[in-house]
Amino acid sequence: MSIGLLLAIILGLAAVGYVFGIRRAKSASGGDTRSLHSLAGYHGQSVFLFVAVPALLLVGIWLLVQPIIIESRVSGLIVEADIPQGGSRDLVMSDVRRVAGGLNIIAGEGGLSEDEIANMGADLGDLRSRLGGVGVALASDIQPNVFEASKRYRQMTNTGQIMLSVSAIALALAGFVYSIARITADFRARNVSEGFVKLLFIACSCVAVLTTFGIVASLVVESLHFFRLYPVSDFLFSLTWNPQFRGGSDLGIWPLLWGTLYVSFVALLFAVPVGLMSAIYLSEYASKRVRSVVKPAIEILAGIPTIVYGLFALITVGPFLRDYFAQPFGLGSSSSSVLTAGLVMGIMLIPFVSSLSDDIINAVPQSMRDGSFGLGATHSETVRQVILPAALPGIVGAILLAASRAIGETMIVVMGAGAAAKLSLNPLEAMTTITVKIVSQLTGDTEFASPETLVAFALGLMLFIFTLGLNVIALYVVRKYREQYE
Structure with missing residues (x-):
């Protein structure tokens, strides 16, 4: 399932929860909405938040962590002999990602099964030509270990997407059931909604500060790598x-x-x-x-x-x-x-x-x-x-x-x-x-x-x-x- 479709499902469930929350609040009031602590709209908003926010946070964290885990595992399949002279492991990993993406395109266009994808490594020259046909540019010829790492990368990525979809939808449904069950005439839905808005404002105010720290950290780290290779005095005082x-x-x-x-x-x-x-x-x-x-x-x-x-x-x-x-x-x-x-x-x-x-x-x-x-x-x-x-x-x-x-x-x-x-x-x-x-x-x-x-x-x-x-x-x-x- 694509990320766009997953987000649409989560937001759709949240919208349905909003409507059900309003109806449940009116039902809990016994026909007199004045007996509710909060307006019916706040109850709908609380259901919307419990459905959407945890699921969206899970999606965001998963998308940040999954590539790091996959690349750390796949990188172990690359041996020193697979790294071209004058190249680096990062360059080979770029080829792994490109080949994995090309395999997804080939599988989608040709309707190939996983077994057929696995058997494509028999002729790496033919594979390279097919990848070139779908616009995949490679830094060097495809090595067997690189192709195996690409298949592993593709498999782990697809598995991760399935697990993400199932987990996010399950969490959204759990939030739906939990928030609907909490709705009563005395439930302080307004406090929940306004508390979330306050947290949202705080998070937005922290974005600029965190962005600045991120920019400075990235510049400092890479600059330290540079100064390990080139003298600081020559950089600061040379006129050439x-x-x-x-x-x-x-x-x-x-x-x-x-x-x-x-x-x-x-x-x-x-x-x-x-x-x-x-x-x-x-x-x-x-x-x-x-x-x-x-x-x-x-x-x-x-x-x-x-x-x-x-x-x-x-x-x-x-x-x-x-x-x-x-x-x-x-x-x-x-x-x-x-x-x-x-x-x-x-x-x-x-x-x-x-x-x-x-x-x-x-x-x-x-x-x-x-x-x-x-x-x-x-x-x-x-x-x-x-x-x-x-x-x-x-x-x-x-x-x-x-x-x-x-x-x-x-x-x-x-x-x-x-x-x-x-x-x-x-x-x-x-x-x-x-x-x-x-x-x-x-x-x-x-x-x-x-x-x-x-x-x-x-x-x-x-x-x-x-x-x-x-x-x-x-x-x-x-x-x-x-x-x-x-």
Whole structure:
């Protein structure tokens, strides 16, 4: 039974339980629902929860644990001779999963029995051709042990799905019977329903925290693997970035960090003044008619895909800067440059700064404006000396959001700034950023356990630490000015 069908059955049973719960509550009231402790709908909700929640939790935990158990058992069938030279056990296990999936497709299309599947190993060449016919790409030729492990993997997976289906449906039915039997006139169904909603809110609030811990843990673990293979001092203090997958790599972070900061600085240098001044105009000076047209037009920029911005940088902005600035002044000959990526990224960041700053400025109490006008200040003086200082914490938050967006951008940098890792002050030269190199190091047919691949996690960890530092600085500024104006 597929997972989708199983979930549909569980939710169907829960819906039926909801209806039966309401009817049972009305029956228990003797025709007078006022005698019930809780409304009939709460009784239905309690039945729905007892049917759906335990079964869905079982499905979720089972789907997380089953692959780990199966792979740990199947991995023991793979011997060292089955691992190709220069490969790894993880690569062989990927082939095992692909072959197992292909066997499921072949069995489904051909209506083959388990015995016929078991006898397919007689001709591994024919098996490989049949798997290729269903779109299964393998890293190497199928070895007998790999095929046996695939059959074992498929068998255990199918058995696990059957056990999961039976267990989940049985648990849902048990919850149905138990919750129906509990319904009486004195049953506090409202407390059960509201208690579950409270737990749901707590779980949702913990998602962000747990996600952050998960991200940091994954970065730290893989970064430690990298630093066991490559010296920390060379990574932190080397001024050269030159990965060579055949050995002799220089993996210094400074050229990438410099490119990231340079491109982000150019983008913010363009986006912050334009976005902030447009926000001041829209909130303090523009008429309602002008605001109703200009504000949506600015916000349209936030909905344009970054690949479109990248094409704009590659086809329009880059050649323009090359032909009218770089070549005439002898500053470069390439259309890919820091200035190209920075300007286009700045255009993309304008709505982040403008829209958020506009909302923050509008949130400043009108009493502060009226007090300033009452003291004889002009409109411009009120904006400079009252409104902007009061809105500064929110404006700093908007700029921080724009900075984080600039630091994490990849596509515009690839198409606008190039992929050259270098230390240079010339904004018309091609450079690259940390995010671009993270993508390039993790793509392609490379050995995952090599320093040249694991360096992507170390780069990600450094980027995380850097953005965390920006958050701390912004928090300090916000707290300082909040104390002054509250």
